[in-house]
Each structure stands twice: as C-alpha cells, then as structure tokens.
Amino acid sequence: MGDFHDDSMLMIPPPGFKFIPKNETVCGKPGCFECFDIYCERCESKDRRIVELEMRNNDLVKYITQLQGRLFGTRMGGGGSNSLGGAQPFFGANKGVGGGPSSGGAGGSPTGPGGEPFAYIQSPVLYDPNLNTSYVATTTFAPAPGDTVAGAAQSVSR
Numbered sequence: 001m002g003d004f005h006d007d008s009m010l011m012i013p014p015p016g017f018k019f020i021p022k023n024e025t026v027c028g029k030p031g032c033f034e035c036f037d038i039y040c041e042r043c044e045s046k047d048r049r050i051v052e053l054e055m056r057n058n059d060l061v062k063y064i065t066q067l068q069g070r071l072f073g074t075r076m077g078g079g080g081s082n083s084l085g086g087a088q089p090f091f092g093a094n095k096g097v098g099g100g101p102s103s104g105g106a107g108g109s110p111t112g113p114g115g116e117p118f119a120y121i122q123s124p125v126l127y128d129p130n131l132n133t134s135y136v137a138t139t140t141f142a143p144a145p146g147d148t149v150a151g152a153a154q155s156v157s158r
Helices: 002-007 041-079 148-157
Strands: 017-021 036-040 119-122 126-128 133-135 138-141
Touching: 036 041, 041 119
Parallel strands: none
Antiparallel strands: 017 036, 119 138, 126 133
C-alpha cells in the first residue's frame, strides 16, 4: 500500500474545497486519492438546507392533512346522518364504483382483504381538462392483510 501512494497523482482542491481523511491512518501526502476525500462546505450547507426543507415539507403535509380532515369531515358530515362524516356512502352504497383498487375483484369491496378502513383522505375538487370533468380523489386506509400486531392491539383496547 505504501508503494502505491508514492507513485499516485496528488489532488489539488479547487477554491472553497478542502481535504477530509477517509481513514484514521493516512499516508501523509496531502491530496492522495486513497487517503482523502474532497469536502465542499457550501455543498454541505446546501444538503443540510435541503434536509431541513424536506422535514418542513413533511410537517406541512401533516398539517394540511389534518385541515383537510376537519374541512371535509365538517362539510361532508353536515348533509348526512352517518357518524363517519359522509364516508359511509363511499364504503357502502358505492362499492366498486369508479375503478377502485378492488372494484373488479370477487368481493367487490373497496376495503380489500385487510378489513374495514379506519381512515380516509379526500382531495379538494380537481379538474381534468382532458376529460372536461371535475372529480374528487379519495384514499382509504385499512389494516394490512395478516397484520397480527394491529389485530392484537385492537382486541386489547376494546
């Protein structure tokens, strides 16, 4: 390994970059490809900022989801008498309508083999210019098939 370092070409870092040792032991030659990586402080701060923005974005998505739950629950629940805030017709009367995930299956239930949905998210009214129609997208959340941990937790809490 020592012979290879003697003949290797040395790196010269561009302005704003510096060398970071790859291992605890280095050959001692500044700029050795085998012993050093190049580090850019400006790029590192950009990466850190991107991570911060992604975390902030996730927080905003959670907040928007909560607001949608309040908004759609209030607006949908005001006209109906069911306790699910207007979601019951989607699970009951409209089974298999609209090309849901399991609308073509043998059971015809949009819940699938995992059981009854425990939550849903509904989008605001969207417009498709190709079809020249407005629509609302609804995503349902149901227990995963064979989820014994969730089943045990539900039976204990009841």
